[in-house]
Amino acid sequence: MVRLITHNLLACHVRGCTSNNFPLVFKDVQLQLKEAEYNPDFLRGFMPKLEWKALVDTAKSLNNQSLPDQAPEPQAANEEFLKILHHVLLEIHVEEGAMLCPNCSHVYPISNGIPNMLLQEHEL
Ligand SMILES: [Zn+2]
Incomplete structure (x- = not known):
């Protein structure tokens, strides 16, 4: 399944494509919100x-502007922030x-929620 926690780790892997290849840009997407178990320790x-920055920009591209431009230090992250992060990373x-x-x-x-990361032969 494609959630922003996964997307944040994905860069283009076409042969020779090694700079400015992250983050991938979502296009023509259909979203579904699914509740996930909230785990503050995991998030921290x-x-x-x-x-x-990639996470914030990507969330904005999906019309979600809830994240602050600057992340707090994990130890200083309060519940309000962590709940927002939880939603953006794991529930969209x-x-x-x-x-x-x-x-x-x-x-x-x-x-169907599955990304096709396979390349054509000439792109390997
Ligand atoms: Zn590329």
């Missing part, structure tokens, strides 16, 4: 792994659409 532990599911590489414009389709 995951925060250092996030590319924050991209069911249909595509992800587009900002560098080479390769299109990674998403169908």
Whole structure:
């Protein structure tokens, strides 16, 4: 399933596409909201792994403007912030659409919540 926690780790892997290949840009998406179990310790532990600007920009591209431009330190993250982060990272599911590489414009389709990250032979 494609959630923003997964998307935040995905870069284009077409051969030779090595710069400006992240974050992939969502296109023509259909979203579904699904409740997930709230786990503040997991969120605090995951925060250092996030590319924050990419997350904020991607959420905005999905019409979600709830994240602050600057992330707090994990230890200083309060419940209000963590609940927002929880929702953005784990409860927004991209069911249909595509992800587009900002560098080479390769299109990674998403169908039934499954991203197709496979490449054509000439792209390997
Ligand atoms: Zn690319």
